[in-house]
Amino acid sequence: MTTPPIAVIGAGPAGLTLARVLQRHGVDGVRVHDLDSGPDDRPQGGTLDMHAGSGQTALEAAGLFDAFLAAARPEGQDGRLLAHDGSVLFEHRAAPDEADNPEIDRGQLRGLLLDSLRPGTVRWGAKLVATTPTDDGYRLAFDDGSVEAADLVVGADGAWSRVRPLLSPAVPGYSGVTFVEFRVDDVDERHPDLAALVGRGSMSVPYANRSLIVQRNSGGVLRGYAAVRRPLAWAAENGLDDGDPAQVRAVLLEVFADYAPILRELLVRAADEFTVRPIMALPVPHRWEHTRGVTLLGDAAHLMSPFSGQGANLAMLDGADLARLLLEHPGDPDAAVRAYEELMLPRSATAAQGAATGIERAIAADAPAHSLRFLRSLENA
Ligand SMILES: Cc1cc2nc3c(=O)[nH]c(=O)nc-3n(C[C@H](O)[C@H](O)[C@H](O)COP(=O)(O)OP(=O)(O)OC[C@H]3O[C@@H](n4cnc5c(N)ncnc54)[C@H](O)[C@@H]3O)c2cc1C
Known part of the structure; x- marks a missing residue:
């Protein structure tokens, strides 16, 4: 399906999921630009648990759920809470069939998503430096001197998004x-x-x-x-x-x-x-007035502390939802973006509030009191 050009800024979990779901359904006008010089430019860091209902839903939409399960570590759902003297306060051992939050290394997850895209979808070494509105979209300038036009610009460029200022003055605190x-x-x-x-x-x-x-x-x-x-x-x-x-x-x-x-x-x-x-973290809630031709996914939209455990999961769900809505509104990307923002903004505000409260209470003067109460409440739920 030939569509007007969609420029995705950022090849993280959010941007790659969006591109993958669109391509899986035959959309060929999507291009991802990332400032990294290539997929191995920097270590991808630790492990992520993919939640049922968010990250796992996005992986299903991307047709990558089985590949994820093949690489995932269900035993990674085990958890231990220790006192500072080394004694065990709480222990959870995952049942063999527990599948709510299997873990996968970030690098493996990125590899799955990248390998699923058509060759050349990601343009590496392309740092977005300027965006200028035009009559029918945006003109994007990159630090390698290249310039591209896009009908829809999707900022999936993380915490320090260069796209965000088109929509919102908010900056992470x-x-x-x-x-x-x-x-x-x-x-x-x-x-x-x-x-x-x-x-x-x-x-x-x-x-x-x-x-x-x-x-x-x-x-x-x-x-x-x-x-x-x-x-x-x-x-x-x-x-x-x-x-x-x-x-x-x-x-x-x-x-x-x-x-x-x-x-x-x-x-x-x-x-x-x-x-x-x-x-x-971005302020909670972080919202903006809908603006034609541009939107945000993932951390660019709702950077939150890792104490929600949901950042990458929501980033991928954002990508999958925006792709689905673009497919459901052929020829009307503006309606798709409106519907996406109506869905994404409230759910990310709830998660971001949880993350803000979580970090306040977990790294606190009376720690580990909150963490212990929280884990026991999960056990009794
Ligand atoms: C310590 C820590 C632990 C975490 N643990 C978890 C966890 O267990 N579970 C979980 O769900 N989440 C976790 N998170 C959150 C998770 O890492 C993020 O929410 C997730 O990576 C966001 O994905 P994203 O695609 O929106 O952005 P990112 O992963 O930040 O990707 C953004 C991409 O945009 C590119 N980029 C940036 N600026 C530009 C530009 N100007 N031009 C072109 N490209 C650009 C970057 O190179 C990058 O590839 C954790 C975060 C931290 C800090």
Whole structure:
């Protein structure tokens, strides 16, 4: 099906799902532009659980659900909550048939989506730098000097979206919590004690305005986040931005000095690659007046803290829903975008409110009280 040009900015879960669902139904006018130089430009990071009713629904719409199941780790649904002295406060072991939230590595998920697209759909090394309205759409300028025209511009370009300002003046604000991401490699062979500590899924150890959150990834890798409630300037003031892993490790070991020795070993044995991630979020609710020819998906529309566990799931559902509505309104993309925004804006506001409350309560002075109550309530639900 030949359609007016649709320019998707961003080859993350949102933009790739949109492109895939459209192409699966014969739409050939969709192009994805990403600033990365290629699919392997940067490590994709940790693991994502794909929820029934959102991420899984999008994977079904993309025709990729079976491929997802083949790569997914259902045992990754296991969870452990530990006290800072290392004692176990709560443990969930996934039943063999539990299928609500299987985990998949981010890189594997991106690979599934990319491999499903027609060759040449994604234009790599194309950073959007300017958008100018024209009589029938937008003129897009990229940092490689190229210029493209599009009838519909879809901003799927994440937290610092260059498309968002066309619709909204909102910018992400600091949540009060900084994550320092770390990785422990080859745990089955070299660190079986840490492998046993974390188990098959995830472990979190929230205590007094901090937490250690560690997830089992594929390939014998543990990926963790040392989370601290500190001012935004904390990382820079303590030399965490200087690129010296010894400095980062020393600061983290001091911050987590009162945690049990086996928990601190995660930081001691982490690879020499730490990434500082201040957790940012858009205001809640984030809305805009419908504007012809442009819309937002995923984090560009509703960046929220990871404490909803829904960011990538909603991003993919956004992509699948917008594709479905474009297909249901042939020749009238404006009606499709209106219907998409009416569906997406309320549901993302609910999730974003949950994420804001979640981070407030989980990384708190009285932690782990909230996390324990929350997990017990799930068990009794
Ligand atoms: C620590 C952490 C843990 C998380 N854990 C989970 C989880 O367990 N479950 C979950 O569902 N979500 C989780 N999330 C959230 C999830 O990562 C995001 O919600 C999701 O990646 C959003 O997808 P997206 O496609 O909207 O944006 P992104 O994944 O950010 O992709 C945006 C793409 O746009 C490109 N881009 C950006 N600017 C431009 C430009 N100007 N021109 C061209 N291209 C551009 C980027 O290169 C990128 O490829 C977590 C987030 C964090 C920070």
